[in-house]
Amino acid sequence: FVNDDGDIAVRPHGAATLPGQEIDLAKVVARASSAPATGGLGLPLPLLVRFPDVLRHRVEALNAAFRYAVSSTGYRSRYQGVYPVKCNQDRYVVEDIVDFGAPFGFGLEAGSKPELLLAMSCLAARGSPDAFLVCNGYKDLEYISLALVARTMGLNTVVVLEQEDELDIVVEASRRLGVRPVVGMRAKLRTKHAGHFGATSGEKGKFGLNAAEILSVVAKLKGLGMLDCLQLLHFHIGSQIPTTALLADGVGEAAQIYCELARLGAAMRVIDVGGGLGIDYDGTHSAETDMSVAYSLEEYAAAVVAAVGRVCDRKGVQHPVICSESGRALVSHHSVLVFEAFSASAPASNLDSATAYLLDELTDDCRGDYRNVMAAAVRGDFDTCAVYADQLKRRCAEQFKEGVLGLEHLAAVDGLCEIVARGMGVAERPRTYNVNLSVFTSIPDMWAIEQLFPIVPIQRLQERPNVDGILSDLTCDSDGKVDQFIGGRHSLPLHELPTHGTRGYYLGMFLGGAYQEALGGLHNLFGGPSVVRVSQSDGPHCFAVTRAAPGPSCADVLRAMHHEPEVMFEVLKQRTNDGATAAAIARAFGAMPYLSFDNEAVEMASSGMSSDSEGSA
Numbered sequence: 001f002v003n004d005d006g007d008i009a010v011r012p013h014g015a016a017t018l019p020g021q022e023i024d025l026a027k028v029v030a031r032a033s034s035a036p037a038t039g040g041l042g043l044p045l046p047l048l049v050r051f052p053d054v055l056r057h058r059v060e061a062l063n064a065a066f067r068y069a070v071s072s073t074g075y076r077s078r079y080q081g082v083y084p085v086k087c088n089q090d091r092y093v094v095e096d097i098v099d100f101g102a103p104f105g106f107g108l109e110a111g112s113k114p115e116l117l118l119a120m121s122c123l124a125a126r127g128s129p130d131a132f133l134v135c136n137g138y139k140d141l142e143y144i145s146l147a148l149v150a151r152t153m154g155l156n157t158v159v160v161l162e163q164e165d166e167l168d169i170v171v172e173a174s175r176r177l178g179v180r181p182v183v184g185m186r187a188k189l190r191t192k193h194a195g196h197f198g199a200t201s202g203e204k205g206k207f208g209l210n211a212a213e214i215l216s217v218v219a220k221l222k223g224l225g226m227l228d229c230l231q232l233l234h235f236h237i238g239s240q241i242p243t244t245a246l247l248a249d250g251v252g253e254a255a256q257i258y259c260e261l262a263r264l265g266a267a268m269r270v271i272d273v274g275g276g277l278g279i280d281y282d283g284t285h286s287a288e289t290d291m292s293v294a295y296s297l298e299e300y301a302a303a304v305v306a307a308v309g310r311v312c313d314r315k316g317v318q319h320p321v322i323c324s325e326s327g328r329a330l331v332s333h334h335s336v337l338v339f340e341a342f343s344a345s346a347p348a349s350n351l352d353s354a355t356a357y358l359l360d361e362l363t364d365d366c367r368g369d370y371r372n373v374m375a376a377a378v379r380g381d382f383d384t385c386a387v388y389a390d391q392l393k394r395r396c397a398e399q400f401k402e403g404v405l406g407l408e409h410l411a412a413v414d415g416l417c418e419i420v421a422r423g424m425g426v427a428e429r430p431r432t433y434n435v436n437l438s439v440f441t442s443i444p445d446m447w448a449i450e451q452l453f454p455i456v457p458i459q460r461l462q463e464r465p466n467v468d469g470i471l472s473d474l475t476c477d478s479d480g481k482v483d484q485f486i487g488g489r490h491s492l493p494l495h496e497l498p499t500h501g502t503r504g505y506y507l508g509m510f511l512g513g514a515y516q517e518a519l520g521g522l523h524n525l526f527g528g529p530s531v532v533r534v535s536q537s538d539g540p541h542c543f544a545v546t547r548a549a550p551g552p553s554c555a556d557v558l559r560a561m562h563h564e565p566e567v568m569f570e571v572l573k574q575r576t577n578d579g580a581t582a583a584a585i586a587r588a589f590g591a592m593p594y595l596s597f598d599n600e601a602v603e604m605a606s607s608g609m610s611s612d613s614e615g616s617a
């Protein structure tokens with residue numbers, strides 16, 4: 001992952017990437033963030049860098065894995081997957097997946113009305129004609145009607161019943177519209193995934209139909225003469241399925257239900273094994289934590305195909321088309337969030353000959369603790385030393401509150417304790433690096449579910465990092481920090497920040513392409529990052545920026561909370577006669593298309609990045 005310059009190198013085609021095709025991430029950041037006058041795009045950080053070539057690689061790898069599993073086991077049908085748009089609804093991500101997936105008949109899965117609308121329009125515009133559009137989630141009459149109307153437009157929608165009473169709405173909508181539906185059922189499996197992401201699996205899971213409800217739906221459809229409409233069985237036992245053993249267990253159980261439905265007369269065609277194909281966040285390839293899984297893409301596909309084939313063969317049922325709704329595994333790798341460490345806390349305080357005399361001015365109690373600290377340190381008795389050091393600090397703090405000691409005394413005592421701790425080989429406290437990022441906006445799962453993502457400096461990787469740091473974000477919130485890292489570490493090895501020069505110190509957060517963007521919030525009204533889309537090219541730096549967009553302006557995030565930036569600006573403008581001051585305020589708001597300023601203000605306001613700048617480098 002590191003090139004000769006010590007920068008992170010992105011290999012967009014995985015192992016097939018040739019040495020000359022690697023993209024230097026630091027060069028991408030330099031191009032995106034440097035001033036337009038020097039040929040840059042002038043985008044503020046943090047910066048989300050998307051690599052469509054990585055998406056293509058993931059889509060192709062998933063399909064190749066299933067194709068191989070099908071052909072190598074003599075499975076007598078095919079794989080035809082869908083991408084669950086909830087993992088990342090970004091227009092260009094969805095369009096890329098549909099484009100790259102078209103040769104495989106790859107489709108989309110939607111879980112809400114807006115998701116259904118975007119999936120419909122994307123598949124209508126560029127999808128393969130037989131691609132599935134799987135309609136999951138909570139459904140009302142409008143949602144179901146939309147899904148049925150989509151069938152009249154030639155889209156292959158399947159309405160998956162998550163609750164029994166959704167069937168009544170499907171029947172009503174299909175009568176009203178005169179459209180025969182294709183129906184699926186989500187089964188509530190007994191197989192339970194024990195990890196964090198399996199909370200909705202098992203008999204008590206939130207979603208799906210149990211055995212009695214499945215039978216009741218079959219009976220109702222039969223009574224209505226619509227059993228031929230039931231064609232798909234779906235289940236989802238949770239994200240990050242840890243092992244192929246658990247996977248095969250779940251798929252085997254679902255395949256039994258599938259065969260039962262065929263026996264009961266349904267026109268079954270497709271088994272949809274949901275999501276759950278996991279990725280390796282921590283590099284361990286083990287099932288010990290939620291941070292990794294103990295199988296490869298190929299082993300996942302082989303386990304699914306084998307489990308379905310085995311059950312169907314035993315029951316004499318025709319092999320179904322296998323669909324999966326793999327989201328995390330498709331989009332996690334495609335983007336990197338780059339942010340800057342702009343300052344760091346000073347190195348641990350020190351005590352020198354100029355300040356050591358302050359220790360003699362301590363009260364008798366404190367001097368007693370100080371002597372005990374030193375005596376224990378000389379004996380090499382770490383534990384006693386730590387106890388007296390703590391006591392000394394606590395006593396000094398109390399005396400400071402009473403006004404007995406001054407700030408200089410507190411600093412001298414802190415310095416003494418740091419020196420002793422260092423001398424005894426006890427780790428110094430990590431230093432805090434301030435980063436221009438909101439954890440709540442850009443890495444919400446880190447805060448919400450303690451998910452870990454790999455974080456790495458993107459430059460100077462040929463230089464040994466000599467500081468242990470934690471990251472503190474821009475929000476005024478004590479949870480806005482990163483102090484847990486891959487491998488159980490409580491700090492990250494970092495370099496000293498550059499003290500001069502124009503290059504900043506940038507860190508990359510990897511594998512965050514799934515879920516983070518839509519889950520992120522506006523805490524402290526920090527908007528999302530700037531975004532660039534970077535493709536591999538034959539140019540001198542091996543890359544082309546094919547799309548660039550700044551993150552939301554202050555005006556954008558204020559509008560999201562129902563403020564009216566235009567009105568706010570007018571109010572503030574009343575308070576000044578100075579055009580330059582008004583222009584500076586306008587600049588702070590960022591782009592406000594409906595606002596009419598005087599000429600100077602318009603020019604300066606729009607010199608911020610207000611719209612996508614498309615083009616290639």
Ligand code: PLP
Nearest residue numbers: 084236239275276325326327328
């Ligand atoms: N399908 C359904 C019904 C889901 O609820 C989810 C997410 O939890 C997925 C697919 C995507 O799962 P994953 O990201 O693990 O592939």
